[in-house]
Amino acid sequence: MAQRLIDVVLSALAGLVSVLLSWPYWRSFSYWAESPGMWRVYMVLGFVLAVYVFYVFLGCLRTLFLHDALTRQADSSKEGQS
Template structure:
């Protein structure tokens, strides 16, 4: 449970940084749409999708490291057993 909270917090912070980096103020409002409501909808939906993507990425990364750890443990077990016989 704690790991999920940490992942969700990291995802939210990374998404916030992404939104701030894409904010039109930094681009002299070149991409500012005519409708302010649609712009806010775009920001909110993009932020929520970014949270999901970062959260899924962190979960996949954790699984990858667990598989690597299991493969290394299995490799060292076979090496020590093979050397003893």
């Protein structure tokens, strides 16, 4: 439970950084959305998508490191037996 909370907080922070990095595009409303309301919708949906992507990435990264640790443990136990 604590790990999921940490992942969500890290994902939300990374999503916020992503939104802030796009500041030059939405600051002057000069990209594709003409109204400030459409920009708000665009930014909120982008933030939610960024949080989801970062959350899935952190989960996959944890699984990758877990598999690596298990592989190293199995390799070291095989070396000890021979």
